[in-house]
Amino acid sequence: xxxxxxxxxxxxxxxxxxxxxxxxxxxxxxxxxxxxxxxxxxxxxxxxxxxxxxxxxxxxxxxxxxxxxxxxxxxxxxxxxxxxxxxxxxxxxxxxxxxxxxxxxxxxxxxxxx
Amino acid sequence: xxxxxxxxxxxxxxxxxxxxxxxxxxxxxxxxxxxxxxxxxxxxxxxxxxxxxxxxxxxxxxxxxxxxxxxxxxxxxxxxxxxxxxxxxxxxxxxxxxxxxxxxxxxxxxxxxxxx
Numbered sequence: 331x332x333x334x335x336x337x338x339x340x341x342x343x344x345x346x347x348x349x350x351x352x353x354x355x356x357x358x359x360x361x362x363x364x365x366x367x368x369x370x371x372x373x374x375x376x377x378x379x380x381x382x383x384x385x386x387x388x389x390x391x392x393x394x395x396x397x398x399x400x401x402x403x404x405x406x407x408x409x410x411x412x413x414x415x416x417x418x419x420x421x422x423x424x425x426x427x428x429x430x431x432x433x434x435x436x437x438x439x440x441x442x443x444x
Numbered sequence: 445x446x447x448x449x450x451x452x453x454x455x456x457x458x459x460x461x462x463x464x465x466x467x468x469x470x471x472x473x474x475x476x477x478x479x480x481x482x483x484x485x486x487x488x489x490x491x492x493x494x495x496x497x498x499x500x501x502x503x504x505x506x507x508x509x510x511x512x513x514x515x516x517x518x519x520x521x522x523x524x525x526x527x528x529x530x531x532x533x534x535x536x537x538x539x540x541x542x543x544x545x546x547x548x549x550x551x552x553x554x555x556x557x558x559x560x
Contacts, residue, residue, distance in 0.1 A: 373448070373536075432487070436485065
């Protein structure tokens with residue numbers, strides 16, 4: 331069983347819809363929870379991160395963490411065609427000697443249709 | 445700032461050939477990482493470095509070697525390429541936080557490698 335599970339999609343929604351993306355995880359040692367956005371043929375870029383359980387909002391994006399259920403979510407309000415991308419959840423632990431070990435979900439492919 | 449750059453962008457190798465992928469970052473980051481991304485597998489850590497002159501193994505290190513002779517560069521080598529190494533390779537870097545938590549990593553644009 332993978333440490334991080336994420337539905338690969340694809341997910342297709344109409345412009346303006348609310349999108350919900352989710353991941354579950356099994357490792358209680360994860361400290362930070364992140365969402366990366368990856369456009370086609372590009373590298374992932376950090377979208378949002380959260381440290382503790384609860385919600386964090388940034389514009390149209392809301393990240394939610396429920397540590398008791400080992401479940402994280404990303405909500406996108408008023409979705410736009412420019413949001414079409416693959417969304418990767420990632421969870422952070424510590425590497426030997428420093429640095430952070432990111433464990434990624436497989437990514438959910440989102441398409442926002444006009 | 446260019447951020448994280450990777451060379452080359454694309455490469456096709458025959459089985460048994462060798463090559464080196466170059467990663468460079470201009471953000472003075474302490475930590476650097478090499479990942480591979482495969483369909484259905486997500487991003488997996490190959491090797492990482494916590495500073496100039498240091499390297500360590502990640503989840504899937506077999507068949508790869510790395511070197512970090514300069515702080516800004518991290519090289520990934522394939523000594524004898526195999527079809528199973530066909531993948532998209534990403535380099536990333538992250539800053540040192542003075543002992544505090546480190547979470548964000550900055551990724552390069554990737555190298556698409558095909559081994560036939």
